[in-house]
Amino acid sequence: MTSTEHLLEVKHLSTRFYTEDGVVYAVNDISYTLDEGDTLGVVGESGCGKSVHALSIMRLIPTPPGKIVGGEIYFRGRDLLKLSDEGMRKVRGAEIAMIFQDPMTSLNPVKTVGFQIMEALMLHEGMDKARARARTIELLNLVGIPEAAQRVDDYPHQFSGGMRQRAMIAMGLSCNPSLLIADEPTTALDVTIQAQIVDLVKRLQEKLGMAVIWITHDLGVVARLARRVNVMYAGRIIESGPVKEIYGNPHHPYTVGLLGSLPSHGTRAAARLFSIPGEPPDLIGLLPGCAFAPRCHYQVPRCLQETPPLEEISPGHVVACWEKDKVRRV
Amino acid sequence: MAEALRTEAKKEVLLRVEGLKKYFPIKRGLLQRHVGDVKAVDDVSFNVYRGETLGLVGESGCGKTTTGRTIIRIYEPTAGQVIFKGQDLAKLRPNEMREMRRSMQMIFQDPYASLNPRMSVLNIVGEPLEVYHLANKEERRERVATLLQLVGLNPDFMTRYPHEFSGGQRQRIGLARSLALNPELIICDEPISALDVSIQAQVVNLLEDLQEELGLTYIFIAHDLSMVRHISDRVAVMYLGKIVELTDRDSLYANPLHPYTQALLSAIPVPDPVIEETRQRIILEGDLPSPAHPPKGCNFSTRCPQVRDICEQEEPAFIEVAPGHYCACHFVKPMA
Numbered sequence: 001m002t003s004t005e006h007l008l009e010v011k012h013l014s015t016r017f018y019t020e021d022g023v024v025y026a027v028n029d030i031s032y033t034l035d036e037g038d039t040l041g042v043v044g045e046s047g048c049g050k051s052v053h054a055l056s057i058m059r060l061i062p063t064p065p066g067k068i069v070g071g072e073i074y075f076r077g078r079d080l081l082k083l084s085d086e087g088m089r090k091v092r093g094a095e096i097a098m099i100f101q102d103p104m105t106s107l108n109p110v111k112t113v114g115f116q117i118m119e120a121l122m123l124h125e126g127m128d129k130a131r132a133r134a135r136t137i138e139l140l141n142l143v144g145i146p147e148a149a150q151r152v153d154d155y156p157h158q159f160s161g162g163m164r165q166r167a168m169i170a171m172g173l174s175c176n177p178s179l180l181i182a183d184e185p186t187t188a189l190d191v192t193i194q195a196q197i198v199d200l201v202k203r204l205q206e207k208l209g210m211a212v213i214w215i216t217h218d219l220g221v222v223a224r225l226a227r228r229v230n231v232m233y234a235g236r237i238i239e240s241g242p243v244k245e246i247y248g249n250p251h252h253p254y255t256v257g258l259l260g261s262l263p264s265h266g267t268r269a270a271a272r273l274f275s276i277p278g279e280p281p282d283l284i285g286l287l288p289g290c291a292f293a294p295r296c297h298y299q300v301p302r303c304l305q306e307t308p309p310l311e312e313i314s315p316g317h318v319v320a321c322w323e324k325d326k327v328r329r330v
Numbered sequence: 331m332a333e334a335l336r337t338e339a340k341k342e343v344l345l346r347v348e349g350l351k352k353y354f355p356i357k358r359g360l361l362q363r364h365v366g367d368v369k370a371v372d373d374v375s376f377n378v379y380r381g382e383t384l385g386l387v388g389e390s391g392c393g394k395t396t397t398g399r400t401i402i403r404i405y406e407p408t409a410g411q412v413i414f415k416g417q418d419l420a421k422l423r424p425n426e427m428r429e430m431r432r433s434m435q436m437i438f439q440d441p442y443a444s445l446n447p448r449m450s451v452l453n454i455v456g457e458p459l460e461v462y463h464l465a466n467k468e469e470r471r472e473r474v475a476t477l478l479q480l481v482g483l484n485p486d487f488m489t490r491y492p493h494e495f496s497g498g499q500r501q502r503i504g505l506a507r508s509l510a511l512n513p514e515l516i517i518c519d520e521p522i523s524a525l526d527v528s529i530q531a532q533v534v535n536l537l538e539d540l541q542e543e544l545g546l547t548y549i550f551i552a553h554d555l556s557m558v559r560h561i562s563d564r565v566a567v568m569y570l571g572k573i574v575e576l577t578d579r580d581s582l583y584a585n586p587l588h589p590y591t592q593a594l595l596s597a598i599p600v601p602d603p604v605i606e607e608t609r610q611r612i613i614l615e616g617d618l619p620s621p622a623h624p625p626k627g628c629n630f631s632t633r634c635p636q637v638r639d640i641c642e643q644e645e646p647a648f649i650e651v652a653p654g655h656y657c658a659c660h661f662v663k664p665m666a
Contacts, residue, residue: 045526146616160617190389190553192614195597199613217527220556220599224606243603261531262601263560272538273560275531279496 006074007211008034008057008179013071015049015056018064022284026052028235029071034211036178041226041243042215043258045280049235050215054181058098059088075179094124097172101184103164107156114140114152117171124175139170143200162193166200173204180205181213186221198225219262223247228316231255234281234291237310241317251319251327253296260330274330290321298323344547345378345401345515350410352393352400356622368622370396372571373410375648378515383541383548385562385579387555387594391618392568394551398517401549402434403427414515432462435508439520441500445492451478451503452488458510477506482536498529502536509540517549522557534561555598559583564654567591570629571621573648577655587651587662590630628660636661 015027027049034040044050055061056068059080073080080091092098100106108116117139118132127135133152140148143166156164165185172180182201186194198221205212214225222229222243229246231239231254239252250256260274278295281287290296293303302322310318321327351374353367371393378384386394400407403419412419414434422430438444445454455474459465465473475485481502492500501521508516518537522530534557540546552558558565559579566576567590575588586592593612600606614633619625625632631641640660648658652665 045528162617190618191555191597192389192593193617195599195611195613198599199611218599219527219601220606223601223603224599247601247603258527259601261528263556273531273535275535276528277532279498279529280526 006033007036007038007076009072009074010053010057011072011074013053013056013073014069015052015061015066016069017066019284023286025283025286026066026235027056028286030230030232030235030237031071032230032237032240034179034213037205037209037211039205039212039214039225039227041222041229042213042232043217043219043222043229044232045217047280047283048232049283050232051183052235053232054098054183054213054215057181058092058096059083060092060098090124093120093177094175095177096179096181097175097177098181098183099165099168099172099185101187103161103168103188104156106168107164109156112153112155113159113167114154117167117174120171120174135174136170139174140167142173142204143167143170144196145170161189162196165189165193165197169197169200169204173208173210176208177210179211179213181215183215184217185214187216187218194221201225219247219259231258235283236291236307236320238292238320239318240310241314245314245317249314249317250329251313251317251324252292252321253298253323253327254292256327256329257295298326342380343377344380344415345549346411346413347377347397347401348375348411348413350374350397350400350412351408352396352405353408366622368620369571369624370621371400372621372624374568374571374573375410376566376573376576378547378549380514380547381541381545382563383550383561385558385565386549386551386568387553387558387565388568389553389594389618391570391621393571393621394553394568395519397568398436398519398549398551402431402436402517404436432458432511433513434515434517435511435513436517436519437501437504437508437521439523441497441504441524442492444504445500447492450489450491454492454503455488455506455510458507462511464511473510474506477509480509480540481506496529497525498532501525501533505533505536505540509544512544513546515547515549517551519551520553521550523552523554530557537561555595567594570619570624572629572658573656574630574659575655575657577652577657581652581655587655587657588630588659589634589636593635628658 011031013027013030017024017026030053042050057073061068068081114136117136121127121132121135137148137152140152145151145163145166159167186197202225216222226243229243230237233254239255250259257276261276276295281291289304289306290308293299300323308320308322310320312318350371352371353369355364356366356368357363358365374397388394399405401412407420419430452474455477456470459470459473474488478485478488483502522533525533541548550558550561562579564578565582566573569590575591586595593614596612612635616633619632627643628641628646631637646658646660648656651657651662
């Protein structure tokens with residue numbers, strides 16, 4: 001398989017942070033591919049490296065203390081890690097756009113919402129002011145901002161949380177990117193607003209045909225949105241596959257535990273919740289073996305010595321666990 | 331039938347909230363003229379029975395946290411009664427209230443902000459005992475050790491400071507502190523929202539174990555409806571300062587009557603892609619109105635998919651439409 005067949009191909013990506021307390025192994029040797037128009041969900045708990053992996057693709061890792069120490073990121077056949085800063089600036093926003101968790105801190109409070117969207121259009125698409133403004137209003141309409149022609153001159157604080165996130169999405173879409181990376185875009189929002197945003201992204205994706213990487217800790221959102229899922233733990237992908245496979249037939253003890261710790265959604269009230277004992281590891285210093293082993297009740301001595309590789313258990317479904325054949329749903 | 335009567339007789343009202351209001355004044359100008367009110371809690375009534383968990387759900391700004399805080403008189407109520415074990419808390423003098431607070435405790439959302447970083451775990455958990463002069467130094471140490479064990483922490487950790495613990499462990503410390511005075515009622519204000527999924531289940535299981543062991547009563551405030559469903563016996567749904575629906579857990583989730591409850595339940599994504607593929611959702615338009623300028627008539631009328639003229643004119647009454655099932659909507663009629 002050559003690199004040009006996929007929209008995005010991440011190969012052996014590793015990112016570390018060199019801090020006073022030691023080296024943080026944030027992302028460790030992750031590889032996956034994403035096709036045009038596809039939707040990938042990346043799930044995991046705080047500190048599992050899901051956001052750092054996305055920032056690595058965008059080359060937005062603050063250096064120092066952070067550094068991409070290895071790997072390749074092919075986007076349409078070009079290795080993003082080999083591009084010049086200038087070359088990368090042309091990709092960012094224009095071909096790959098990213099939206100963030102907190103729309104308040106990612107918008108500039110002293111510039112109007114309209115100006116911030118126009119800025120990208122004038123920079124990347126070379127539009128003049130009048131055309132950029134018209135396109136901005138069009139975009140705000142597209143993402144469902146009411147009275148867009150008036151609201152374009154509002155400042156971010158005049159928007160509600162949901163509207164700010166819509167404005168961020170409008171900004172992300174402004175240059176018709178072929179990949180949108182959404183980093184927990186609905187975590188700060190209420191459920192009814194979250195439903196609006198998820199729905200919006202789904203509709204826009206169908207309309208515009210872009211690929212989406214949706215990063216979240218919410219397994220419900222992923223079930224609704226994604227076609228494939230990467231489950232991350234301690235900087236690694238520990239299970240990956242089609243969404244129905246992951247939810248219906250999970251084979252990594254962590255994925256199984258995570259799904260089991262959610263309250264049941266059937267009509268019957270759930271009994272006691274399954275809980276994974278212990279806490280996620282901190283990523284300073286890298287211990288040998290599987291990072292989940294200390295919390296895992298399938299643990300065998302080998303788990304503490306050797307890191308399990310991702311192995312295919314059914315078409316497209318890979319799991320990194322030495323005891324994967326014994327793992328059962330809870 | 332006999333079974334139903336028995337459970338009915340067992341129900342003792344521990345807390346009764348009647349017409350509770352909390353308005354925060356909006357003041358403007360040099361003279362701080364009173365120009366309006368944020369109606370954070372606007373005429374809320376409900377009972378909490380001994381030994382049960384009442385879930386209080388709603389989106390941000392719906393007044394659920396303010397309700398909890400007003401019950402315990404962190405905020406002074408604007409109007410209404412809070413009757414705890416037969417006494418109206420709103421009328422108690424400060425020192426009487428202090429005595430009463432021994433039986434009602436609160437745990438908070440942010441496990442980082444709710445513990446003093448300069449105090450050791452021993453002092454944090456033991457402080458309530460000191461405030462009420464309940465133990466000498468030796469007894470205090472013993473009691474703290476017991477409490478830490480109760481919440482699943484190693485008693486040897488009592489000399490440590492909050493920064494040495496993870497979020498889940500800090501939430502356990504907060505819980506140990508709230509248990510120090512043997513309370514009867516604990517108001518849990520979003521106790522798991524700041525925690526990771528795998529840790530949430532640990533804390534919820536702990537809350538359930540403690541309830542069983544110590545006979546505690548909980549008011550569980552949260553925006554996560556699936557967790558509220560798991561832990562609660564009854565659930566009250568709030569919208570813009572009012573309770574729109576209140577009933578037992580199973581009827582609420584199986585048969586939600588208020589259009590807002592229906593929309594809220596349908597908005598929660600279900601962690602099952604097979605269900606999600608075919609599930610129809612009610613997507614609400616627009617945002618929550620400001621509680622400083624609530625709409626005329628029904629508070630939900632600006633976003634309700636079933637809105638009619640009367641909704642924009644008259645406020646619907648909060649009525650019992652089926653035994654124990656309360657709802658405030660013009661189009662939900664009592665079942666004969």
